[in-house]
Amino acid sequence: MSQTIVNRLCLGTGDLLKGNLKERIDVFRKFYLDGGRLIDTARTYHDGKSLRIIKKLNLKFNIIAKPSYFIKDDKIPLKKKFDEYKRLCGYKTIDFFITHWPNEAISKKKVKNLIKLKKYRSLKNIGLGNARLDEIKKFHKFSNKNLNAVEIELNIFNFYFQKKILSFCKKNNIKVFGYSPIRWSKYKSFNNKSLKLIKKISKSYKIDFIDISLLFSLYKNIIPIISVKNLQRYNKIKKLDKFIDNKILKKEIFNLEKEIRKIEIVDPNKIWYLINNNKVKLENINFNFDELEMIKNEIKIHKSALKPILLKKKGRFYRVLDGKIRCKALYDLKKKINCIIL
Numbered sequence: 017m018s019q020t021i022v023n024r025l026c027l028g029t030g031d032l033l034k035g036n037l038k039e040r041i042d043v044f045r046k047f048y049l050d051g052g053r054l055i056d057t058a059r060t061y062h063d064g065k066s067l068r069i070i071k072k073l074n075l076k077f078n079i080i081a082k083p084s085y086f087i088k089d090d091k092i093p094l095k096k097k098f099d100e101y102k103r104l105c106g107y108k109t110i111d112f113f114i115t116h117w118p119n120e121a122i123s124k125k126k127v128k129n130l131i132k133l134k135k136y137r138s139l140k141n142i143g144l145g146n147a148r149l150d151e152i153k154k155f156h157k158f159s160n161k162n163l164n165a166v167e168i169e170l171n172i173f174n175f176y177f178q179k180k181i182l183s184f185c186k187k188n189n190i191k192v193f194g195y196s197p198i199r200w201s202k203y204k205s206f207n208n209k210s211l212k213l214i215k216k217i218s219k220s221y222k223i224d225f226i227d228i229s230l231l232f233s234l235y236k237n238i239i240p241i242i243s244v245k246n247l248q249r250y251n252k253i254k255k256l257d258k259f260i261d262n263k264i265l266k267k268e269i270f271n272l273e274k275e276i277r278k279i280e281i282v283d284p285n286k287i288w289y290l291i292n293n294n295k296v297k298l299e300n301i302n303f304n305f306d307e308l309e310m311i312k313n314e315i316k317i318h319k320s321a322l323k324p325i326l327l328k329k330k331g332r333f334y335r336v337l338d339g340k341i342r343c344k345a346l347y348d349l350k351k352k353i354n355c356i357i358l
């Protein structure tokens with residue numbers, strides 16, 4: 017089959033039960049009809065309900081599965097989790113079994129357990145989710161170079177800070193799934209030079225910044241995992257097919273990324289997090305020593321961060337980089353989440 021944009025994308029199920037379910041399901045059906053096969057699922061999404069919906073669809077997707085990372089499920093053997101997963105989604109074969117959050121230390125034993133699942137022939141590939149480079153390297157080594165894929169948050173804003181992960185994966189033939197390529201686009205503000213570049217691209221190609229963000233991941237050979245809430249959005253994405261091999265646009269978007277990298281700052285008034293049903297606004301804050309110690313301590317306790325935390329020192333201060341604000345340590349600050357997304 018020739019490569020179209022549809023078969024370079026992965027549809028996510030994290031938001032499957034948000035809003036209009038029927039419209040979201042229409043997207044899955046159309047995606048399948050168009051030759052789209054990859055879908056991303058997890059045991060924790062809507063407490064298994066999204067898996068049941070996938071089962072009902074009765075289509076032969078290639079499925080990315082992620083077992084629960086919740087502490088309450090810690091004691092359940094991986095094989096049992098895997099079998100339950102297959103039962104819930106109705107798939108006899110799972111294409112990718114990927115850890116969800118690396119809140120457990122990576123040990124030889126755990127890696128061996130994961131590899132063992134492949135022996136049952138109902139699992140094709142194994143992978144690691146939300147891991148730091150050193151964890152990816154460790155897993156790769158323990159698995160005797162049998163790490164098939166990683167799933168990380170990847171978009172035009174945080175690409176630069178994950179370059180080392182990407183080059184390691186490229187060198188070792190590890191597939192990269194990059195989730196949330198679009199999500200942050202609406203929260204960003206740009207400097208004049210970036211705005212000019214965006215305007216120029218938009219005018220020449222009749223695409224918007226959301227399209228640009230998605231194309232960026234594709235041009236970097238990452239498989240973007242996206243949430244598409246209706247057919248209108250899906251059809252808009254499909255129109256990008258004609259740009260897939262456009263080298264000039266690719267160059268222009270890469271130039272834009274270089275410019276964005278330096279300057280873009282989220283408008284704290286436009287983003288908030290829900291904590292105990294309270295909307296918590298993000299505000300600019302300078303990380304002090306104690307807060308940094310807390311983050312470091314968290315890493316020590318869990319032997320890894322819940323999400324890779326990328327801190328950047330700017331002058332005397334540290335700032336948390338894009339997308340990493342969900343790290344547990346920041347919730348634990350027990351006050352307003354104060355951070356800035358560069």
Ligand SMILES: NC(=O)c1ccc[n+]([C@@H]2O[C@H](COP(=O)([O-])OP(=O)(O)OC[C@H]3O[C@@H](n4cnc5c(N)ncnc54)[C@H](OP(=O)(O)O)[C@@H]3O)[C@@H](O)[C@H]2O)c1
Binds near residue numbers: 029056167196241249
């Ligand atoms: N492994 C992990 O830890 C992990 C973490 C997160 C996600 N994931 C996977 O990745 C999948 C996708 O994540 P995601 O939902 O963050 O990806 P995404 O598609 O980059 O982001 C979706 C968000 O972007 C907005 N959006 C998309 N298209 C838009 C458009 N044309 N105009 C305006 N807004 C637009 C959506 O708005 P609306 O609300 O209006 O739709 C939604 O808020 C998830 O379903 C899940 O499968 C995995």
